[in-house]
Amino acid sequence: MSDTSYLNWPFFAPHHGELSRRLDAWAGLHLSADHGDVDAQCRALVRDLGRDGWLTHAVAGTDVGGAGQVIDTRAICLIRETLARHDGLADFAFAMQGLGSGAISLQGSPEQRQRYLPRVARGEAIAAFALSEPDAGSDVAALSCSARAEGDSYVREGQKTWISNGGIADFYVVFARTGEAPGSRGISAFIVDADTPGLSIAERIEVIAPHPLARLAFDNCRIPASQRLGAAGEGFKLAMRTLDVFRTSVAAAALGFARRALDEALARARSRQMFGGVLADLQLTQAKLAQMATAIDSAALLTYRAAWQRDQGQAVTREAAMAKMVATENAQQVIDAAVQIWGGLGVVSQMPVERLYRDIRALRIYEGATEVQQLIIARELLKGGA
Numbered sequence: 080m081s082d083t084s085y086l087n088w089p090f091f092a093p094h095h096g097e098l099s100r101r102l103d104a105w106a107g108l109h110l111s112a113d114h115g116d117v118d119a120q121c122r123a124l125v126r127d128l129g130r131d132g133w134l135t136h137a138v139a140g141t142d143v144g145g146a147g148q149v150i151d152t153r154a155i156c157l158i159r160e161t162l163a164r165h166d167g168l169a170d171f172a173f174a175m176q177g178l179g180s181g182a183i184s185l186q187g188s189p190e191q192r193q194r195y196l197p198r199v200a201r202g203e204a205i206a207a208f209a210l211s212e213p214d215a216g217s218d219v220a221a222l223s224c225s226a227r228a229e230g231d232s233y234v235r236e237g238q239k240t241w242i243s244n245g246g247i248a249d250f251y252v253v254f255a256r257t258g259e260a261p262g263s264r265g266i267s268a269f270i271v272d273a274d275t276p277g278l279s280i281a282e283r284i285e286v287i288a289p290h291p292l293a294r295l296a297f298d299n300c301r302i303p304a305s306q307r308l309g310a311a312g313e314g315f316k317l318a319m320r321t322l323d324v325f326r327t328s329v330a331a332a333a334l335g336f337a338r339r340a341l342d343e344a345l346a347r348a349r350s351r352q353m354f355g356g357v358l359a360d361l362q363l364t365q366a367k368l369a370q371m372a373t374a375i376d377s378a379a380l381l382t383y384r385a386a387w388q389r390d391q392g393q394a395v396t397r398e399a400a401m402a403k404m405v406a407t408e409n410a411q412q413v414i415d416a417a418v419q420i421w422g423g424l425g426v427v428s429q430m431p432v433e434r435l436y437r438d439i440r441a442l443r444i445y446e447g448a449t450e451v452q453q454l455i456i457a458r459e460l461l462k463g464g465a
């Protein structure tokens with residue numbers, strides 16, 4: 080097991096350390112990184128995480144099965160970090176239950192909350208978050224998927240792509256242009272059940288770290304107005320608020336991957352015989368290990384500062400962007416160094432460091448690429464006027 084002394088940092092309350100240790104023990108018993116059919120594996124992971132209570136942290140409101148009235152950012156970060164250290168797909172399953180239902184936790188009507196959140200928390204319904212489109216990724220306010228009001232329904236047309244859990248989700252929180260105002264002020268959010276006529280999976284997308292991912296097509300897809308989340312025209316703000324809750328947890332997942340890579344690198348460096356000793360005796364190896372450990376601690380400090388600050392009710396736009404950028408970029412470097420330490424074995428398919436090398440890559444792109452985080456940080460600095 081990794082060094083867990085960081086759990087004594089002042090960012091945490093005693094129950095956070097306890098949560099992390101319990102989950103680590105659970106993960107040791109229940110998770111394996113060997114996946115066959117990722118759809119089946121993902122469904123099983125959601126079921127197991129729900130059955131054993133971990134998904135209660137992914138929804139807000141004790142009345143709907145949540146662990147607390149609001150999402151405890153430090154808890155979801157520790158959960159993602161721990162799951163990522165054991166199995167990237169388990170982290171994905173947990174994260175998507177939170178991200179996919181986050182807009183309902185934040186803005187759902189009492190009926191919507193009761194209908195969806197208890198099942199999400201028990202692992203009985205799989206959630207997805209559908210914002211990106213083929214022509215609107217980083218520039219997400221350019222989205223063109225539309226929803227036209229018609230009587231007491233909306234009729235949706237268009238496409239969404241890169242949708243995690245696409246193909247296995249029971250419902251999708253989908254953002255569409257409803258036209259109340261130009262740009263980001265003319266977008267609304269809807270909950271669309273997977274079996275709604277007119278919604279189809281246009282394409283399954285294979286990525287380097289396999290997980291359910293799809294392009295969705297809406298063709299004359301009629302949704303009752305009661306499935307709209309929040310007020311018409313307020314969807315973009317809701318999407319940004321949802322991403323704000325979970326952005327710091329992407330940093331935590333990267334941290335989990337990086338910690339695992341350091342563990343693997345240390346184990347190999349201590350045992351690999353060469354030049355009359357072991358790899359760890361060589362100073363160039365020691366320099367690499369020192370860089371890796373320092374990169375991890377700097378990422379962890381930024382991540383848990385942002386999580387703590389959010390849990391105090393403070394704005395974290397700048398801090399979460401710094402955490403996401405540094406933790407994902409540092410993890411990429413740490414994992415690359417671990418592959419190097421493992422030599423040829425490091426690039427053999429399904430070796431732990433080879434899996435980590437694939438697992439980390441997308442985190443520098445989704446939920447705001449590194450360049451987008453840089454722009455956010457700079458914008459926050461410049462508006463300070465100092």
Ligand SMILES: Cc1cc2nc3c(=O)[nH]c(=O)nc-3n(C[C@H](O)[C@H](O)[C@H](O)COP(=O)(O)OP(=O)(O)OC[C@H]3O[C@@H](n4cnc5c(N)ncnc54)[C@H](O)[C@@H]3O)c2cc1C
Pocket residue numbers: 208209210211213215216217218240241242243244286292441444445446447448449450451454
């Ligand atoms: C594995 C995976 C899972 C995903 N899951 C989901 C999901 O569940 N739901 C969902 O809605 N979306 C999801 N996405 C989509 C993701 O959020 C987008 O891929 C991301 O926003 C980038 O959009 P894009 O791919 O269209 O790249 P583009 O917008 O074309 O950007 C390409 C590159 O341009 C660079 N760039 C961006 N902005 C700037 C700038 N201002 N200046 C300079 N360079 C810049 C960045 O390097 C960026 O990677 C997922 C993506 C992946 C890869």
